[in-house]
Amino acid sequence: xxxxxxxxxxxSVNTWAHQQTRAKRIWFALMFLTVxxxxxxxxxxxxxxxxxxxxxxxxxKGYWIIAEYMGLRQVARKWRWLVQGWLVLxxxxxxxxxxx
Amino acid sequence: MDTERTKPLPGDFAIWxxxxxxxxxxxxxxxxxxxxxxxxxxxxAYYQQFLDRETGxxxxxxxxxxxxxxxxxxxxxxxxxxxxxxxxxGLALLCGCGFLVAKTLEFSDKFSAGIRLSTNTFYMFYLxxxxxxxxxxxxxxxxxxxxxxxxxxxxxxxxEHTGVETGASxxxxxxxVWIILFPLVYIIR
Numbered sequence: 001x002x003x004x005x006x007x008x009x010x011x012s013v014n015t016w017a018h019q020q021t022r023a024k025r026i027w028f029a030l031m032f033l034t035v036x037x038x039x040x041x042x043x044x045x046x047x048x049x050x051x052x053x054x055x056x057x058x059x060x061k062g063y064w065i066i067a068e069y070m071g072l073r074q075v076a077r078k079w080r081w082l083v084q085g086w087l088v089l090x091x092x093x094x095x096x097x098x099x100x
Numbered sequence: 101m102d103t104e105r106t107k108p109l110p111g112d113f114a115i116w117x118x119x120x121x122x123x124x125x126x127x128x129x130x131x132x133x134x135x136x137x138x139x140x141x142x143x144x145a146y147y148q149q150f151l152d153r154e155t156g157x158x159x160x161x162x163x164x165x166x167x168x169x170x171x172x173x174x175x176x177x178x179x180x181x182x183x184x185x186x187x188x189x190g191l192a193l194l195c196g197c198g199f200l201v202a203k204t205l206e207f208s209d210k211f212s213a214g215i216r217l218s219t220n221t222f223y224m225f226y227l228x229x230x231x232x233x234x235x236x237x238x239x240x241x242x243x244x245x246x247x248x249x250x251x252x253x254x255x256x257x258x259x260e261h262t263g264v265e266t267g268a269s270x271x272x273x274x275x276x277v278w279i280i281l282f283p284l285v286y287i288i289r
Contacts, residue, residue, distance in 0.1 A: 016179050023175070027168040031161060038157040041287040054283045061279045069171050070272045071110045079109055082120065090127045090280060097134040098288070
């Protein structure tokens, strides 16, 4: 096999393995945050700090889904910011309305 | 790397118009729920006690897992691993079926208790939001199933996989919306 083709193939396989590992780590983190929020809810937490914690975890989960799972981390900023902006706007508005 | 950040949106651009439109609609519904809740705090807190948080949490785990399998399917087809792509889409559909079964049981429990849209403001929002999302899950599953059959027929490879990315983007949007809907309706009291 031509050396440059072999190098490209090796790089491609490495990138694929890296992306697989990254996707799995994010899946673990998303599962952990979900179980954590659910467990806190089960214990009856309902303070304003708890609400902020819950929505902050949603913000983080949403960020990961948009950037990593939807693949917007690699696209032009305007598109990424449009979706992430929606996420931030909705969550910040919910927090503000909840505090009123 | 900046050069990597100039890639086009994954999948067909038309699906992104649809995704942005859907996100706007869900955003307005979430804000409407939050505003109404702030005006009827006691009523909402009282009726939220009767929601099944376990089912809600299970559904979140199912959607997150299905999204993970969809990511695996997209990564697989980019490497010409057609069978892995088909398996990923199949497992994602299985998780989607789990979501539909759990949600149907939840709805059936509420309907058998005589709860309707007109019961009160809280149930109007709860049923509208969750049922609207439920319909999106069904549409997402139809899209994933269509992609699965096309992938199995050999329609996608490492050069041409726009269809897989298009369906994946829509499915992740369904997941993203639930990520906010679940804590908003089931957890925050």
